Amino acid sequence: MDMKLEVVVLPVSDVDRALHFYTTLGWRLDAEFTGENGFRLAQLTPPGSQASIIFGHGVTTAEPGSSQGLLLAVEDVEKARADLVERGVNVSEVYHDAGGVFYHSGTDYRVPGPDPERRSYSSFASFTDPDGNGWVLQELTTRLPGR
Template sequence: MDIKLELIGVPVTDIDRAKAFYERVGFHADHDVTVSEAIRFVQMTPPGSACSIAFGKGITEMPPGSLDNMQVVVDDIEQAHAELTDRGVDVGAIDDQPWGSFVYFTDPDGNRWAVQQKTPRDQ
């Protein structure tokens, strides 16, 4: 049996602000549908990913900013750091660990993200 993780709800306060932020990070806007007054569904996917995020109105009961340690993986952490910085995303310095190299950022609501290169830069 295959079990595929394909969608993760991200709790946000301002849908349009979140959409603009994730577009700046590089995510593609797949859907932005207002179903009713109670439901607006926005789905966005990082380039090359089989898993998307969703946010909007009536999507999740988690408090905005409560997601911690969402992680995406890249082949080149230096390139990712440079591109995110060029796009105006506030990322920290590259953090080299024995299990990979990382940069971190938060969305406007405080949901925390890690970008990982699986192999440390010094290997």
């Protein structure tokens, strides 16, 4: 049976500020709903993605900014980074991980520049939303077998 990741819930403190940030990234606003007792939900989808994000009031009890390591696969990490910078987003410089397989948490294992061999899955850049939810751009040019 197929199981597809459809939605990731993000904890945010200010729905309007988050809406502004994510629409500035060029993400499509799919839906916005309100309900009783201040309930409010917004759903947005990154360009080309099958999965969406949801945030709002009364959507999660998680602490705003506590989501980390949210990964966005991109074909060219340098171009994707430049696009976000043009949109006013504070994005790290492109880096690869000293371990060579996947990025470590924090910044201790970051080596400046893309992976020297430009291997798929090995070059990154990162940014946060206004609440501190952490996103990582990962350059993905060739998928692993079976993906």
